[in-house]
Amino acid sequence: MTTPHPIQIRHLRKVFDDKVAVADLTLTVERGEVFGFLGPNGAGKTTAVKMLLGLIAPTSGDGSLFGVPLGDPRGRAQVGFLPEHFRFHDWLRATEFLQLHADLYRMPRDVARRRIQELLDRVGLHAHARKRLSAFSKGMLQRIGLAQALLNDPDLVFFDEPTSGLDPVGRRLVRDLIRDLRERDKTVFLNSHLLSEVEITCDRVAFINHGEVVHTSSLQAGPEAPLVGGRLTVQIRARPRDGWQACPNGHWDAIVGGLARWDASVRAEQEQIWLTVDGEADLPEVARYLIDHDVDIYALSPQRMSLEDLFMQLVGTESEE
Amino acid sequence: MATWVIARLTFREAVQRKIALGALLLGIVFLGVYGAGLYFIRQELAREAQGANALVTNQIYNFLALSGLYVVNFLFVMMAVLTSVDTIAGEVASGRIHTLASKPLRRWEILVGKWVGFVVMLSLYLLLMGGGVGGIARAVTGYRVPNLLRGLGLIWLNGILLLNVTMLGGTRLSTLANGVLVFATFGVAFVGGWVEQIGSFLDSEAAVTLGIVSSLLMPSEALWKRAAYEMRSLVVDTTGFSPFTSGSSIPSALMIGYAALYALIALGAAVWSLERRDL
Numbered sequence: 001m002t003t004p005h006p007i008q009i010r011h012l013r014k015v016f017d018d019k020v021a022v023a024d025l026t027l028t029v030e031r032g033e034v035f036g037f038l039g040p041n042g043a044g045k046t047t048a049v050k051m052l053l054g055l056i057a058p059t060s061g062d063g064s065l066f067g068v069p070l071g072d073p074r075g076r077a078q079v080g081f082l083p084e085h086f087r088f089h090d091w092l093r094a095t096e097f098l099q100l101h102a103d104l105y106r107m108p109r110d111v112a113r114r115r116i117q118e119l120l121d122r123v124g125l126h127a128h129a130r131k132r133l134s135a136f137s138k139g140m141l142q143r144i145g146l147a148q149a150l151l152n153d154p155d156l157v158f159f160d161e162p163t164s165g166l167d168p169v170g171r172r173l174v175r176d177l178i179r180d181l182r183e184r185d186k187t188v189f190l191n192s193h194l195l196s197e198v199e200i201t202c203d204r205v206a207f208i209n210h211g212e213v214v215h216t217s218s219l220q221a222g223p224e225a226p227l228v229g230g231r232l233t234v235q236i237r238a239r240p241r242d243g244w245q246a247c248p249n250g251h252w253d254a255i256v257g258g259l260a261r262w263d264a265s266v267r268a269e270q271e272q273i274w275l276t277v278d279g280e281a282d283l284p285e286v287a288r289y290l291i292d293h294d295v296d297i298y299a300l301s302p303q304r305m306s307l308e309d310l311f312m313q314l315v316g317t318e319s320e321e
Numbered sequence: 322m323a324t325w326v327i328a329r330l331t332f333r334e335a336v337q338r339k340i341a342l343g344a345l346l347l348g349i350v351f352l353g354v355y356g357a358g359l360y361f362i363r364q365e366l367a368r369e370a371q372g373a374n375a376l377v378t379n380q381i382y383n384f385l386a387l388s389g390l391y392v393v394n395f396l397f398v399m400m401a402v403l404t405s406v407d408t409i410a411g412e413v414a415s416g417r418i419h420t421l422a423s424k425p426l427r428r429w430e431i432l433v434g435k436w437v438g439f440v441v442m443l444s445l446y447l448l449l450m451g452g453g454v455g456g457i458a459r460a461v462t463g464y465r466v467p468n469l470l471r472g473l474g475l476i477w478l479n480g481i482l483l484l485n486v487t488m489l490g491g492t493r494l495s496t497l498a499n500g501v502l503v504f505a506t507f508g509v510a511f512v513g514g515w516v517e518q519i520g521s522f523l524d525s526e527a528a529v530t531l532g533i534v535s536s537l538l539m540p541s542e543a544l545w546k547r548a549a550y551e552m553r554s555l556v557v558d559t560t561g562f563s564p565f566t567s568g569s570s571i572p573s574a575l576m577i578g579y580a581a582l583y584a585l586i587a588l589g590a591a592v593w594s595l596e597r598r599d600l
Binding site: 056076081 | 323326330334337416422425597599
């Protein structure tokens, strides 16, 4: 028997009055996956997460958490959530606050007590267990929020901008927590616009813009794999076999010009050539072409497009509007 | 059950807010002043009206008790509205509700939990204040307010009615808009109640009708008038006139049933409304 996917949504759409927040969202997140949900501010990331958690009712479309339809509380029994702007009744003490949430998960008291101590240690708030949340700094609140999200040892955790308000040590903590979760085959849904964070932690990312997934990429396949489904930029270092002196004027330019069949905008500076091809499959062809033209290849390195480059390519500069 | 968890949280939050502390201190000061006032009045009566008509003494004490309970009714209603006006609206606005509502529970459990928390807190307050006025009257003057429990029950229903309406408003309106709306309807009922009473005194049918309509809109003043009627003195009973209730303007049992139903529907509508709103 196959277990249901932690997250599965089909054609999810949300319209507020006349503003389309999420246009058409279809995606599946697998068990044990760290899934990054990227997009500019206002792209619909938080609205999408809120629909998944039953905080907002979709205008149309449907979905499920562990096979339980969205909106049904049973689907949230094995879910943890750290909201973007984490706020809570700040007159509670740290342990009281966590105990309250443990009660809402219906955790037995002794189990909860042990788990709370464990988590306070884990997020580095052990010394502040008796302090009221009103005395907490922004970073400490974010940490107690993280503990709250992990209280029930959830199989699926939603982090909405988890590193906002955290110093580098805190950001490291978030990364470590996510790594722990992955090692224990838990699923993480990470909403973020901090691309470097996502690049380090996620297995797969979806780019969302104007409430639609514009691109999905795997980040698992190793540094050589092209990030963008199609195009791949390669940097080539090559020289004429008989040296530059023996190479007639214009001959090298002609050879480089021949690469235009793969990329019309190919450019070269002496022995450095930059070329963007349709995919990895073109690389042997390019090499063969160069060798056939008596060119020695010293390096042919596919350039990994950074998440940031990809983001800019997909979203462009419109998010600055 | 999640409802109890939320109820406990709401109760603890309500009792430690400054407004609750203020209402408590104010209430205690009031009870103190009230007790002292009663004591001096009793002494005066004992000195000046030796062998005076027991009926008159009885009427004076009844009037003083009802005046005290009038203040209690007012404080209780204020407390009901002011402690709950921010509860849903504020938590939605601040985002505090997100961590709660994303837990494996139903929205009604949140709303009913909050309601239970407020009801417990308010009931304790009424018990202290209403019981205080009745108890002090008894202790200082020996006067026993007739039907005190029934009267306090009606005052209780009055507070719960406004609590429920405030909670309903809070599921859709901002804190400020909700507060303004609830006090405005409360004000209409208050004025309407007096219009009805004076109209009844002057035999103006139109004024009485206006009062009834305002009571249907918000039956809070009707509940107080009925409470005062229940706790009336012998004199009022025979003459049919008092500053608190008079003649044909006494709200009927039907009106009390209407108020109870009103409160119940408001609570149900609050649940319905919260279940359907985006957070």
